[in-house]
Amino acid sequence: MSKAFVKENDHQEDDDFPEIPALPAGTKNYMTVQGYRSLRAELVHLLNKERPDMVQVVSWAASNGDRSENGDYLYGKKRLREIDRRIRFLTKRLELAEVVDPGLQPNKDQVFFGATVLYSDKVGEEFRVTIVGVDEAEPLQGKISWVSPVARALIKSHEGDTVVLRTPAGIDELDVLEVSYPEPAPPADPDGSSPI
Structure with a gap:
């Protein structure tokens, strides 16, 4: 059967995939x-587990015949696209990464990248945040990006x-109550590989 009849497109982008956080220019x-x-x-x-497992599922599903109504095949192809997109994103971001060990910060009384503040x-409500990279930010867990408005106000x-x-809601004043940094990262992982 022709691909024109099965609504299958190997190059289609999935609209439901999360937006990639952008880095400020420069x-x-x-x-x-x-x-x-x-x-x-x-x-x-x-690379070593999820993609090979999904390739095996897609291969098995493809061997079952008609792909147009094969849920395992259609889902597997979609999931493979998502995995491949994430692999490309992670590879690119890790290549561009400038790794900083906040534990080596000499001015531990001042707010810089990696500080917990x-x-x-x-109104007196207290917040504890850790200033991290764009790809590490999890605001609900108190990890905010170093380019966020709160982090930019706190830095230095x-x-x-x-x-x-x-x-956008106006001007607020933040009182810095405490600044701390983690211990320096160990020089090597237990398996002997480098920390990065």
């Missing part, structure tokens, strides 16, 4: 050692400082 892709390791582990898992807003401040946060 900036580096800063990343913590832990963030780099996490993305690298995801890439290795996709406890601050309060003008010291404990006890009050900084101004400009948002």
Whole structure:
């Protein structure tokens, strides 16, 4: 049967795939050692486990005959496109990564990349955030991108400082209550490989 009749397109883009976070023009892709390791582990898992498993499923499903109504085949092809897109994204981002170990920061009383900051807003509500790379950001877990408005307001401040946060909703003042950094990353993983 012709591909024209089965609505199958190997090059179609899936609209439901999450948007890739953009880096501001002219900036580096800063990343913590832990963030780099996490993305690298995801890439290795996709290359060595998930993709080969999905290729096997698609191959098995294709051998079952009519592909136009074969759910395993259609889903498998879609999932392979998603995996391949994620592999390309991770490969590119890891190549561009500028890995920073926040534990080596000499000015531990000042806010820089990788710092964990406890601050309060003008109504007294306290927040604890860690300033991380764009690809590591998880705002609901307190990990904010270094290019976010809150991080930009906090960077270079010291404990006890009050900084101004400009948002579309107006101006807020943030009181920096505490600044801390993690311990330096170990020089090598337990398996003897380098940390990055």
